[in-house]
Amino acid sequence: MKNHSIVAIALMSALSSSLFAAQPIVIRLEPLGLVRGEPTKVTIHGDRLSDAYEVLFDQPGFRFSDVKAIDNKRVELTITADAEVNPGLYPIQLVTRTGVSNLRLFGVGSMPVVHEVEPNNDFDSAQKIELNQTIEGVVTLEDVDHFELDLEEGQTIHLEVEGIRLNYTLNNQVFDPYVAVLDERRFEVASSDDSSLLQQDALCAFKAPRAGTYKVLIRDSSFGGNANAGYRLHVGTFPRPIAVIPSGNQPGQVLEATLVHLTGNGDEMSTSRATVQLPDEPMERFPIVSQATGSDGATLLSPSPNWVRVNDLPVTIESEPNEDSKAATPATLPGAFCGVIGLDGDVDHFSFDCKKGQKVLVRAFARDILRSPLDTVITVYGPDRKSLGTNDDTGGKPDSFLEFTAAEDGPHVVRVTDSLSRGGPAFAYRLEVAPTAPKLSLDRREIRRDEAHAITVPQGGAMATMITAKREYFSGDLQLTLEDLPPGVRVTTFPMPANRVEVPVILTADSDAAPAAALASVSAENVDPKLPLSGSLAVRHKLILGQNRVDMWGYDSRRLAVAVGDPAPFRIKLEQPGIPIVRLGSTDLRVSIERNEGFDGEVSIATLYNPPGIAVNNGRKIEKGKNDVLVPITANGSAGIGTWPMILVATYNSGNGSAQIVTPAIMLEVQDVLFKFEFPKSAAELETETAIALGVEAMREVEGVIELKLVGLPAGVTSTAASQTYTPDADSVTFPVTITKDAKAGLHKTLHCVATVRTEAGDIIQTQG
8 A cells, every 4th residue: 555645635626416427327126135045036227237247245145146237227147145144135236347336225035035916906806925925026106016815813923014125216206115904804904104113114013813814915105106116025923023122232242132022913012032142343233133933843034133232331221110310220331221111201210420520422222223113312410410411313313412521520310211201112222321532433525415436446547535534532643544455456545634534545456457346444543652543434325315315214334345447548647736836826737638549539627626725627628639638726815735635537438428537646735825915095087197006025035037917907997017027125016007088987996916926847826906
């Protein structure tokens, strides 16, 4: 890895989305899922797919083979999930020679799959199914799919839908599934629209009051639907816990858990006990898949996991009664406090000791990760029983977050309840309470809004991205590291100073690098050895956007997709300026390309980012038949003084959408102003002559010939010596002015002075009005 010892600080420029590469798009998979342990032929539908050759899985246990592009909109391949893979949803990205697709989720199950057969829109034309099957289908506009199954008296079944979780926002269409069980009289005896556990996917249980034939229907909750509104409906006697209590423990521990189940119509619930071996390493989200033995002796698994947290915090489980602060459950700081708001109006309290001046964070987990129905409200009280703070929602999420400073030594109490005073057996929570501590996390700056696209590096060329850092409770210089890159790809990183939150990263592919893709890990370390601290990248893939582009459903990855793409049809160079740019100054950057034979296309030029206070004309193009272009840049009066890397992005037509390559970085030197000008107030009558004595102060020694030019004279006003040579020992320059009879009377504030320092390396220009 090559590290530059320069300061690399940057701000994202506002680029038109049309300037960025057109990535391959995956719209849907057919089928939407597979049975673990069974090779499954899958057709991927989308656009710009004709050069697909590889697949990326963000989770272990998956293999692919026989990738074959049918045309530009379809790719066939075979996917196999290991027999040990937990049922649930898993990410996939398709790799082409021109890019990496958007991320999509597909289902992995343990039950046999049955495909919907039309017509089944009516009660009387319901499709016959068996228990413990997964049905795949599509809900088109106003479609209602019916299925028929036989149940014994007292038999309990679960219905779980993967609908919105398998889709993504396309043309503002969102599939919100609704399921119901109908008896022989066509009455809905059980139904579900949304569920706390599965968000806007449906989940319900039904206990048959008598033996007979029942119907199951699935539709869009508002009778919408479209050709891409696919679903996987799991129907059977499999276990389906809706809560795991307590909601986690320390790494390597055995979790002795209570599982809460839906067991009948409405809100009927039951509990069971389970023993779970937790992983040896901390995990923000650890999956727990429940299993049971069916009537035929077969093992039945829940179609998707429940989630708990695994970290080093010691766990305290609430001890009832603790409705009163004086009877709070004793706990330790730091610690994780786990419990259940078991009844409507229930309130739980925990007590822990703090030292005066100690800053403490209280973070609640309920809806987030655990998928509990609880909407937490937390309040912290000091030893004097006075409130130190209350929080309901934070950052648009229903889980609470509160920071407080202990005013005195002694026992403090945290109170937790539901915002609507609701409660029940599944209203589980986990409070993580700990003194504030330095924390570092990384993200990737979005190129297009709400899109977490990958990086495609052209063979023999380079591509760049911006990595952002979030420092909490510390300030320090950071150094980035990228690992697990495709073979033949090298990385150039830059230090991130303590006062900046982002930095560019350049990836370069060798000229002989083979097409390949990988999921790279990105991390950063605090440079100060007195505070050893590291953080890693978290990339959010937003799959479902609701009203006002609210992030409704997505996938969080810890790795960044990087691929080697086809070489660009040209080589590109950004010429290193031989002169600095000064505050209030301007210059041109020269971009040149060396075209391959046969390529005569247009190349658009834009910045990936701008140094602070630097503006760039992003509308420049290298026209057909041309090989270079000048890109004007300007520096405002507060531009960041120092040496900054500049990287320009070239966008061109690859023949299957647009593609990109970046220039090697140049180092742009930004200096303070060379001169200060004082514009006097001048007045004269029409048809007269006067003079403007411009005050000049040279701020430092300047080498070169200095020319001062007066510009912005009003119409009808001229100067016979508007350009004059200036010597630094002079404190003013006088410009003679002639006012004609046609000049417009009034006050004019348009005068500017352009200072040009002519040097052998180029002209340094500063403009002040």
